[in-house]
Amino acid sequence: MKKSKIVILGGGYGGLITSRKLEKLLKENEAEVTLINKHEYHYIATQLHKTGAGTASDDKITLHIPDLLKTNKVQFKKGTVERVDFNNQQVCLEYGEKVDYDFLVLALGYEVDTFGIPGVEENAFQIRSFRSTKAIYNHVIHQFEAYQVDQDPSRLTFAVAGAGFTGVEMIGELVEAMPKLCSKYSVPVSDTRIINIEASGTVLPGFDQKAIDFTTNYVKKHGVELMTSTKIMECTPTSIKLDNGTNIPARTLIWSGGVRGNRLLEKLDLPVERSRVKVDNYLRVEGMTNVFCIGDAARFMKNDKDALPPTAQVAIQQAEVCGPNLIATLRGESLSTFSYHHKGTVASIGNTAAVGNVFGFKITGLFAALMKQVVEARYLFVLGGPALVVKQFAKIKKPHQQVSVSRNK
Ligand SMILES: Cc1cc2nc3c(=O)[nH]c(=O)nc-3n(C[C@H](O)[C@H](O)[C@H](O)COP(=O)(O)OP(=O)(O)OC[C@H]3O[C@@H](n4cnc5c(N)ncnc54)[C@H](O)[C@@H]3O)c2cc1C
Structure with a gap:
């Protein structure tokens, strides 16, 4: 038959x-x-912000699909x-x-979704796929290298559009990455700016007040310029125009305004x-x-x-x-x-802090960050059993690598 x-x-x-x-x-x-x-690899989309900031190695974020298929009942085709x-x-x-x-x-x-805002599709970076986030990281590295030559402050101004779930996770990772990058390129951390631009009146719209307050305080404490109730009107390769008339000289806008x-x-x-x-x-x-x-x-x-x-x-x-x-x-x-x-939602803000709600319990800080790891581990367990969990968690971030990947593919 x-x-x-x-x-x-x-x-x-x-x-x-x-x-x-x-x-x-x-x-x-x-x-x-x-x-x-x-592609031949599956990317762990919930961790793509780490690829963007260079805080996780490529082999932690991508898994070879044929290796994940355990029988010959399913054939993989690229x-x-x-x-x-x-x-x-x-x-x-x-x-x-x-x-x-x-x-x-x-x-x-x-x-x-870039909502047709002029220049965003062409000039902003996207957290869309492994390749698109790798392109963010390569661009960031290039800005540090170029800054050593021209000291143009727009090179070290990193803006993230959107303070929803993905935007906050991206900001958290940039906060984590910046001191290491500054030390590598001998640049004072005070020369860098991290800006989070959000159209609504708060970070993490839809989250509970405890999570919102924790996140707001955490990012501000780490030097992030939080611009809520602010809309982006236009983005060029070197600037971001806001609805309050401000023009921010910046060569990096990471768009996480919606999907x-x-x-x-x-x-x-x-x-x-x-x-x-x-x-x-x-x-x-x-x-x-x-x-x-x-x-x-x-x-x-x-x-x-x-x-x-x-x-x-x-x-x-x-x-x-x-x-x-x-x-x-x-x-x-x-x-x-x-x-x-x-079952709940946990948004990470770097490696050691997170906010969320798990089985009805509001959690913040290090405990929430550990819960985030548990959630990620559970997914790996479902995909490949305990062996995959151990293998992936044993992987250590390698020194910054420069991989050539074009934007937003
Ligand atoms: C930074 C970030 C953090 C997130 N964090 C969380 C979280 O903590 N918790 C949570 O629940 N969700 C989170 N999400 C959302 C979650 O990643 C998505 O909801 C999830 O990936 C959707 O799974 P999917 O299988 O529908 O699509 P995807 O995971 O996007 O998979 C689609 C696949 O289709 C492939 N594909 C697309 N077009 C084609 C084509 N034309 N031909 C062949 N292949 C194609 C892609 O390459 C991809 O492999 C996060 C997302 C991001 C970006």
């Missing part, structure tokens, strides 16, 4: 955990599964998806390659709302019985008004249901509905 073909697009949290689920649950020769991802032909059930990759499917999982993740679903999904003939694909309670694309969509790409309504947020926690939980639902579809059995269980 012809084996059914399952194709998973995207090797992020959603796609990888779905693959691992299928490895565990599929019988031998029950289906042919292919996981397609742009490729960039360009289109999906839903009528002929084919995925079209770059260079004209086509991959047939019977069942498809869309797990293509997020993209950064949206992968733009590719809007080009496909899919029910897209607010840049994400509408899915039913079983995580199938609305109106389709053989196409699932999970993670940041999916718009799953938690109630009549609101969709679930784009988080790794949601992507992982959805993948844990998507895998079994694929198998149920294949076997003609009934599917399980997805329901989300929020």
